[in-house]
Amino acid sequence: MKYNFIKTKQEDFCYYLTLARAEKRNAFTPTMVNEIAHAIHEANTNPAIKLVILQAEGPVFCAGMDLKAFQDTAVDRSNPALEQQILSLGEVMDKLHKPSVAWVEGDVIAGAFLFIANCTYVFSRKDVRFRLPELAIGLFPFQVMVSLLKVMSEKKMLQLCLDTHYFDAAVAHGYGLVDGYIEDQDLSLFIQRFQAFNGETLKAGIAAAKQLNAIPMADRYPYLLNELDQLREIAKVDDAFTKEPKS
Numbered sequence: 701m702k703y704n705f706i707k708t709k710q711e712d713f714c715y716y717l718t719l720a721r722a723e724k725r726n727a728f729t730p731t732m733v734n735e736i737a738h739a740i741h742e743a744n745t746n747p748a749i750k751l752v753i754l755q756a757e758g759p760v761f762c763a764g765m766d767l768k769a770f771q772d773t774a775v776d777r778s779n780p781a782l783e784q785q786i787l788s789l790g791e792v793m794d795k796l797h798k799p800s801v802a803w804v805e806g807d808v809i810a811g812a813f814l815f816i817a818n819c820t821y822v823f824s825r826k827d828v829r830f831r832l833p834e835l836a837i838g839l840f841p842f843q844v845m846v847s848l849l850k851v852m853s854e855k856k857m858l859q860l861c862l863d864t865h866y867f868d869a870a871v872a873h874g875y876g877l878v879d880g881y882i883e884d885q886d887l888s889l890f891i892q893r894f895q896a897f898n899g900e901t902l903k904a905g906i907a908a909a910k911q912l913n914a915i916p917m918a919d920r921y922p923y924l925l926n927e928l929d930q931l932r933e934i935a936k937v938d939d940a941f942t943k944e945p946k947s
Contacts (some may be wrong), residue, residue, distance in 0.1 A: 703720075704777050705721045705778050706735050708739050713749060714919075717743070717753070722756075722758025723758075726757070726758060726761065727769075728765060728766060730784065734787060735782065737785075737787055745765060750798065750884065750895070750897055751896075752800040752834055753891075754815060755802050755803040759816075761804050761805065761807060762808065763807075763809045763812035764808065765789075765909045788843060792828060797903045801819060801904065802816045804816075804823065804828055807866075808824075808830045810833060810834060813832065814844060821879050823879060824872065825869065825906075827869070828869050828919075830867050830871070832861055832863070833862060835862065841926055845857055852877075856926040869881065893927050908923075908924060908927045925938045
């Protein structure tokens with residue numbers, strides 16, 4: 701698939717999704733969101749994929765939504781290979797059912813929080829800045845609130861939405877938005893921890909975890925037991941835990 705605004709590649713069991721609109725600070729357009737949705741579907745449906753790496757070209761990871769492109773479709777560049785749908789980036793990212801790493805080397809602004817708050821792991825450079833500027837231009841980060849609630853309390857989420865200033869990676873780490881720093885990580889070693897896992901098992905686990913909030917507490921254990929039974933049937937897993945580990 702040829703994309704306008706992103707790049708993808710598969711290396712062994714890893715799927716790399718790169719935001720590639722550096723000249724516009726990787727601000728996303730309707731077409732770009734549709735391309736990301738297509739790429740995520742590709743990653744989800746490929747059993748060989750065990751880990752998705754999200755990264756970006758240029759000095760800014762993402763500057764959020766391209767407001768002009770969403771207001772005037774003539775500003776956007778359609779992709780004839782895709783059916784153009786009205787999609788929310790937050791919903792698209794929430795449908796990623798493989799473990800994911802956001803590898804953040806540039807500033808994260810506005811709607812860019814929809815990317816990082818929906819990834820399993822986020823590693824940023826220590827000099828990366830983060831900002832939700834919407835209130836300063838008469839808007840409010842409505843969609844971002846849903847994603848932020850996955851990593852912080854409602855009180856902290858609202859405080860963050862009401863602060864339009866930049867904050868650094870250390871503060872982002874305190875909020876739970878960042879899990880570690882690129883300077884302290886060896887990505888190749890991190891990737892290897894997923895090599896021995898089954899891709900379909902990873903997908904089933906993450907998909908189930910994302911359903912839990914929509915399921916009443918009393919129904920969660922039965923739901924998860926059913927998911928386990930289905931996975932055991934699909935994966936033909938034996939009862940390895942009762943056996944002596946191999947020396």
